[in-house]
Amino acid sequence: MGLSSLPMRHFTSPRRLFTLLASLSSLASLAFAPGCGGAAPAPSAPHAASTTAQDDVARAPEVAAAAPVDPSALPKQRAIVLRAARLFDGKADRVVEGGVALLVENGLITQVGKTVTPPGDAEQIDLGDSTLLPGFIDAHTHVTFEASDNFYRDSYQFLHRFPAEQAFYGAASAKKLLEAGFTTIRDLGSEELLDVGLRNAIEAGLVPGPRMLVAVHPIGATGGHADQDPYPPARMKEPGVYEGICNGPESCRAAVREQVKYGADLIKVMASGGVLSLADAVDTPQLTLEELRAIVEEAHRLGKKVAAHCHGDSAAKLAVTAGVDSIEHASFLKPPTLALMKSKGTVLVPTFLAGAYTGGKLDKFPPPIQAKAKAAFAAHEQMFKDAMRAGVTVAFGTDSGVSPHGINAQEFALMTGGGMTPAAALRAATSAGATLLGIAAQTGTLEKGKLADVVAVPGNPLKDIRQTEHVAFVMRAGKIYKRSERGM
Numbered sequence: 001m002g003l004s005s006l007p008m009r010h011f012t013s014p015r016r017l018f019t020l021l022a023s024l025s026s027l028a029s030l031a032f033a034p035g036c037g038g039a040a041p042a043p044s045a046p047h048a049a050s051t052t053a054q055d056d057v058a059r060a061p062e063v064a065a066a067a068p069v070d071p072s073a074l075p076k077q078r079a080i081v082l083r084a085a086r087l088f089d090g091k092a093d094r095v096v097e098g099g100v101a102l103l104v105e106n107g108l109i110t111q112v113g114k115t116v117t118p119p120g121d122a123e124q125i126d127l128g129d130s131t132l133l134p135g136f137i138d139a140h141t142h143v144t145f146e147a148s149d150n151f152y153r154d155s156y157q158f159l160h161r162f163p164a165e166q167a168f169y170g171a172a173s174a175k176k177l178l179e180a181g182f183t184t185i186r187d188l189g190s191e192e193l194l195d196v197g198l199r200n201a202i203e204a205g206l207v208p209g210p211r212m213l214v215a216v217h218p219i220g221a222t223g224g225h226a227d228q229d230p231y232p233p234a235r236m237k238e239p240g241v242y243e244g245i246c247n248g249p250e251s252c253r254a255a256v257r258e259q260v261k262y263g264a265d266l267i268k269v270m271a272s273g274g275v276l277s278l279a280d281a282v283d284t285p286q287l288t289l290e291e292l293r294a295i296v297e298e299a300h301r302l303g304k305k306v307a308a309h310c311h312g313d314s315a316a317k318l319a320v321t322a323g324v325d326s327i328e329h330a331s332f333l334k335p336p337t338l339a340l341m342k343s344k345g346t347v348l349v350p351t352f353l354a355g356a357y358t359g360g361k362l363d364k365f366p367p368p369i370q371a372k373a374k375a376a377f378a379a380h381e382q383m384f385k386d387a388m389r390a391g392v393t394v395a396f397g398t399d400s401g402v403s404p405h406g407i408n409a410q411e412f413a414l415m416t417g418g419g420m421t422p423a424a425a426l427r428a429a430t431s432a433g434a435t436l437l438g439i440a441a442q443t444g445t446l447e448k449g450k451l452a453d454v455v456a457v458p459g460n461p462l463k464d465i466r467q468t469e470h471v472a473f474v475m476r477a478g479k480i481y482k483r484s485e486r487g488m
Contacts, residue, residue, distance in 0.1 A: 396411060455474050
């Protein structure tokens with residue numbers, strides 16, 4: 001669906017002391033997570049690139065990929081042996097049956113197989129009739145916000161909620177995500193630098209949560225899905241480049257630099273209108289090709305990937321042509337556009353759960369939103385079938401925040417219901433997700449040298465994909481965050 005301009009946007013000064021401290025603290029925490037971008041200096045010279053240079057930056061940047069994990073940078077921990085009935089490594093079409101073991105030392109996977117040779121003091125954990133999998137990756141969340149069943153009450157509450165207060169809601173949601181098995185997330189749009197502050201707090205060990213890659217403010221046009229709803233301008237501060245609102249290529253280039261300055265790991269762009277906003281048509285382009293190219297070129301030059309919110313077909317053609325790395329939602333895309341995505345390696349993040357959850361409570365929204373939601377939901381299923389036929393790469397994403405945080409694994413059943421095999425759906429949330437995020441050198445598969453991001457579910461998820469909704473064990477970078485007797 002696409003979380004619109006969040007209800008708390010523009011109601012409070014974006015340069016509060018709380019958020020300034022959060023952004024400043026990012027410098028220390030980013031050293032912990034290779035592949036996460038910190039503040040980068042904005043070039044002072046105007047851009048003038050050759051066609052060859054433009055072609056180069058249109059591709060996903062190599063510098064966005066995570067470096068191999070440095071074991072010396074990880075805290076020393078007691079070795080742990082995980083044993084279970086079976087294992088899905090994030091790469092294959094099958095599980096390994098008949099009993100498996102995984103050795104974790106100082107946060108890293110050091111051995112995987114039927115047998116392992118641990119040190120004598122290793123902790124032994126037998127998870128019984130369970131399946132070990134890589135920690136899940138949700139490539140589309142809004143963890144610092146969560147919609148209720150009352151659109152109007154949400155808008156009112158965020159008029160009065162201070163950033164420090166909202167930060168606690170975000171921390172509670174992050175804990176739910178981690179305990180649901182999501183050890184890594186991409187957060188695609190927040191306010192008041194809440195996403196930056198939460199990411200840093202998690203990496204500093206202050207609160208439990210997934211590894212976060214954050215976009216800060218989404219970038220889009222005046223009156224578009226990144227902008228606020230049409231409140232009386234005398235009462236609400238009009239957003240500008242800092243908040244991601246841009247008009248014209250150079251303004252859009254500046255908006256990218258602003259997000260990177262304040263700690264963005266990637267850039268989110270609103271290429272089309274959205275569902276949960278009042279001022280824009282859901283399927284129309286909102287940025288020109290020149291504006292989109294400026295955004296992608298600047299982001300890639302700074303080593304950041306670009307995720308494009310896009311429901312409309314013509315807007316998606318522009319975004320894919322401009323070189324974005326992923327298309328989010330994609331409700332109305334047609335086979336020729338999907339074929340273009342396939343040819344360029346653009347990843348689809350379909351966010352089934354947002355549509356399914358919103359569709360179950362349409363009467364809670366204003367009539368214009370109801371109409372857009374119905375149209376998008378009706379077109380989405382056919383789009384996904386066409387994408388499967390075209391061979392488009394799919395990564396798992398929920399738009400969590402539109403739906404409650406913690407139920408994200410329901411997306412697996414929706415994906416398989418749309419035509420994916422269970423193994424393909426699991427890869428979308430593991431190895432494919434890690435590749436999209438640029439962190440495949442760190443996580444996404446269960447193999448030697450990777451971070452020990454491990455979950456366990458009862459039984460065999462290839463036979464019952466809904467077992468992913470009953471995660472019994474969660475480990476992130478070697479630290480255990482959930483250990484349940486269920487399924488063990």
